[in-house]
Amino acid sequence: MSEIKVMTPEQLQKALDENKDLKIIDVREDEEVAQGMIPTATHIPLGRIPEAADSLNPEEEYVMVCRSGKRSMNASEYLKSKGIHNVNNLKGGMLDWKGEVVL
Numbered sequence: 001m002s003e004i005k006v007m008t009p010e011q012l013q014k015a016l017d018e019n020k021d022l023k024i025i026d027v028r029e030d031e032e033v034a035q036g037m038i039p040t041a042t043h044i045p046l047g048r049i050p051e052a053a054d055s056l057n058p059e060e061e062y063v064m065v066c067r068s069g070k071r072s073m074n075a076s077e078y079l080k081s082k083g084i085h086n087v088n089n090l091k092g093g094m095l096d097w098k099g100e101v102v103l
Helices: 009-017 046-055 070-081
Strands: 005-007 023-026 062-065 087-090
Touching: 005 009, 046 070, 062 070, 070 087
Parallel strands: 005 087, 023 062, 062 087
Antiparallel strands: none
């Protein structure tokens, strides 16, 4: 499988500060998301990614987020296999995210 791009928390924060057109998808479970999400993120639990993939626009840029970066990497690889090629994985996930969170 082709390599997934990795985005650092600092790169994501810069992209948000610049209002860059990207979609953040948080693949954590409900109880994890209840502790806070990155502003503008959409919550799609990892188990629902296969059914949600068809509704995602392959022309958009996506950043996948989880707690540590492992589940979001799995989601990134799945989306890439479905033809969504502009996918980034947030390095270190929410454990490394220092920016704003919304409840």
